[in-house]
Amino acid sequence: MDDKFMLMIPGPTPVPESVLLAQAKHLIGHRSGEFSEIMAEVTAGLKWLHQTKNDVLMLTASGTGAMEAGIINVLSVGDRVLVGSNGKFGDRWVKVCKAFGLNVDVIEAEWGKPLNPDDFKAKLEADTDKTIKAVLVTHSETSTGVLNDLKTIADHAHAHGEALVLVDAVTSLGACSVPVDGWGLDVVASGSQKGYMIPPGLGFVAMSDRAWQAYETSNIPKFYFDLGPYRKSGAKNTTPFTPPVSLFFALQVALKMMQDEGLDNIFSRHAKLQTATRAAMKGLNLPLFAADEVASPAVTAVMPQGVEAEKIRSIMRKQYDIALAGGQDHLKGQIFRVGHLGFVGNRDILTAVASLEATLAQLGANGFTPGAGLAAAQAVLSA
Amino acid sequence: MDDKFMLMIPGPTPVPESVLLAQAKHLIGHRSGEFSEIMAEVTAGLKWLHQTKNDVLMLTASGTGAMEAGIINVLSVGDRVLVGSNGKFGDRWVKVCKAFGLNVDVIEAEWGKPLNPDDFKAKLEADTDKTIKAVLVTHSETSTGVLNDLKTIADHAHAHGEALVLVDAVTSLGACSVPVDGWGLDVVASGSQKGYMIPPGLGFVAMSDRAWQAYETSNIPKFYFDLGPYRKSGAKNTTPFTPPVSLFFALQVALKMMQDEGLDNIFSRHAKLQTATRAAMKGLNLPLFAADEVASPAVTAVMPQGVEAEKIRSIMRKQYDIALAGGQDHLKGQIFRVGHLGFVGNRDILTAVASLEATLAQLGANGFTPGAGLAAAQAVLSA
Incomplete structure (x- = not known):
């Protein structure tokens, strides 16, 4: 039967009627005061959801675009990174890192099994020269249904002292607690068609102060995904490029629902x-x-x-x-x-x-x- | 009055009711046969609108993202490019080219005046060593309301023989004829919130055979905007990353309206x-x-x-x-x-x-x- 589909897939996830209908509103200009009001409200909601006081930026991109943006804004060509891979998305971040000239050290686990935090610990402890600039972890590996032990891995990175913690939280954010500040996560990427309960098209990147420090010296070429202008515009509740306005309408309603719950x-x-x-x-x-x-x-x-x-x-x-x-x-x-x-x-x-x-x-x-x-x-x- | 706004701005443009409501449909999986059917239909519609037999790819990105994708997929670090600039968007493409290490030769005209095709001709004719790899032109300069003489500039590039023609058609496509094949345009970028009559969130890039040849040797690092996978997936009516499904619903309706007109x-x-x-x-x-x-x-x-x-x-x-x-x-x-x-x-x-x-x-x-x-x-x- 047409229009009878029920989605029980890990994204796009079902969208509430009020959110669907919010998208059907007539558009407004993205340089208007009305849009800035919406942006201020959703920014506050995103910080609440990420349990952070720092920036959460919004990109017109899929979750992969958001994760790429996180990577290329805090790292530099040749940087050594530890990338956990126990599924399709871990594999993808390995490919992204290689595409941008990073020196990738892959920590693997069998698909269906979790990453072993001790593997990270061993590499990080052995790195007395502090050559490891970042650890990349897929929190919830969507391809296998495994939740990796992000907190413990992040703790090992903190003990190392130098390595930033970059997280794919695409299917964990909004499903389980991802206390960005509490766990000291530096870059947290996610996409709108998951826990957010809105259609795909928006990507999110939370950035810590340490991430912004690393941004200052990052030399990977970028323009559309250069997060500096997003931060600067975001402070004025606007965006460097045209945002997907109808998805902002949707996000406004969905975040309100989440806050009510x-x-x-x-x-x-x-x-x-x-x-x-x-x-x-x-x-x-x-x-x-x-x-x-x-x-x-x-x-x-x-x-x-x-x-x-x-x-x-x-x-x-x-x-x-x-x-x-x-x-x-x-x-x-x-x-x-x-x-x-x-x-x-x-x-x-x-x-x-x-x-x-x-x-x-x-x-x-x-x-x-x-x-x-x-x-x-x-x-x-x-x- | 709330909800009374009438948009007379050059984007987001007004969206027809049937298109607005199409977005309010429940989502479908983007790896489903149903989605592929929609993608096949809109791909055909996009080729019709672009007057091309070649690829028109769809990205989850704004028009700026689409233009960046076009640039970084057909050029290599150090390539000399002629960039026309007579407004904010011409200026932006200069910045994008510089951000990715291109050797930029700016051809300027006063804001409100058109680019002079003879300026391009002179540079192209003087370039007997064929160091110029591309010419970038903003067809309709949204910031000033000037339509540049794209056809004549493209003709000069063709006489040069080596330079590709990269076009920002963001506010010309769907407003006046942009015969992509007829004028020999190699890369044509646009965004959904303009002539397409749908909300922002989708970017489009048309690529000629010559553009795909240049893609083979392009060395600018990229992953999310690497157009190769979009072409490969597109041939099977799917996408490399999650597409903005609700905007595809909207595009399907809007392109049908355009074809009817x-x-x-x-x-x-x-x-x-x-x-x-x-x-x-x-x-x-x-x-x-x-x-x-x-x-x-x-x-x-x-x-x-x-x-x-x-x-x-x-x-x-x-x-x-x-x-x-x-x-x-x-x-x-x-x-x-x-x-x-x-x-x-x-x-x-x-x-x-x-x-x-x-x-x-x-x-x-x-x-x-x-x-x-x-x-x-x-x-x-x-x-």
Whole structure:
């Protein structure tokens, strides 16, 4: 059925009706006082969400653009960087760093496993000459559903003293606590189509004082992504280049909704959705790709046995109008991923699990009891 | 009054209701077949609008981002480029080129005057060693309302044989004919909030075969703006990074509207709006900043005498709910600019002129006859 789709993917995430409609407002000039008022309000909201007193800048770009901007504004050609990689997005930051001439030291972990903070510690402690200028960490690895131990890795970087902490918080921000100031994170990048509950098109970069100090000596060429002018314009509640005005309307409404819900409630809601989703998969004997202790609050990856992931996705899409995400790169066809990030409630999880049970039955999957997934999810949600 | 604003600025331009509402649709996954169908349709529409058989790529970026992408994908560090500058945007491309280590030869003209094609010709003819790798031209200089003679400058570049033609068509595309293939333009950049009649957030870059040849040897570092992956993904109707899905919904509707109207009708409508606006200003004895022969079809700049431009803008905004643009940089306070680009009809010009007459009367402006502006505009529009 047209227009019946339900998004259970890790982005774009579902967008509330009031946010959708905010985009349909007639535009205003981006050099007007009215726009500056909106920008002041959303800037305050972004600082609240990032738990920071420092700058959070807004770019017309995807999350990748925001992360690239963070990297090229605080580093210089030839700088040594430690990049954690345990999934598609960690891999991407390795590529970005190499594209801009950085000296990349990759710290890998198997896809589905977390980065080991001790690997960072060892490299950082061995670096007595302080050649490591930054540590890059993907907080929630969207491709695998793993939440890396960002705080511990950041602590190791702080013990090193020189290395900045650059974070891809694309699917963690708005799903679990990312206390930017509290954890001493220097550059935190994110994108609008995730926890923000608005459509894609805006990228965000939080910058610490240390990041701005590094900016002063950064020699990587840049113009559109030069964050200096964004900071300078931002101080006057304006932008160096034309901003996506309709997405600002959307962001204004969404941040207000988030503030009404409150950070703690947002995080505990996501934790509950995550637990319920995982309980359901266990109840259905579907193997989870990441262990409980390292699971992302945004997305749950499942590696079905004896039944094809892509067949599950296809039936879910065609017969139940639910979009699940597939695996990426070498995990294509191996896993499916359930997004439970942003504007997602208890009902959505039950809907997805009920449809998944019907799908498994249709595919003749063995080893599961119809109703067992739902029962497990219900137990979590009603607790 | 809230929500009563009428935009008569050169961007963001007014957005049709059907386009506004298209943005309010629930999102779909950008890796879905449904999204690819939309992308195929808008790609075809973009080629139609650009009058090209070659690639037109879509970036999540403002027009400045699109222009930067064009520059850094076809040039290499140290390349000599001729950059035309007769306004704020020409100035900006000089800055972008310098930021990326190009050897910039600026060809200037006074703001409000057009670039002289003979200046390009002289430099290109003198360059027997073929050191000039590109010529950059702002087709419609939004800051002054001047339309540069792009075709003649492009012809000179073709006679040179080596220099690529890079064009900022941000406020010319969709307002007057920009025959990308017909004029042999190699890189043509534009932004969504102009002739496209949709909100800001999408940038477009058309690339010729010669541009793709130059891409092969370009050594300027890039990742997010590396157009190779956009081309490769685009061939499969997908994108390398998350696209602004709601703006694609908007673009789909807007391009359909444009195709229904037809290119010739779009261009003649803009020519009429331009002529009517200019006739009105002449009727009111308000000096036009650019001469008729070089006037932009997108925006008309007016330099009032004896009455302050900012006072006119302020009354127009507060009492008539019409947003006009001001002057930029050294023209701040010296001029006002009337946008007549995109979703603008005859009625809008009359509305603006009628309100302007009332504003001039209120300000006690001398040397104008109330009704003379309207009469002149009406004569053009009813002809």
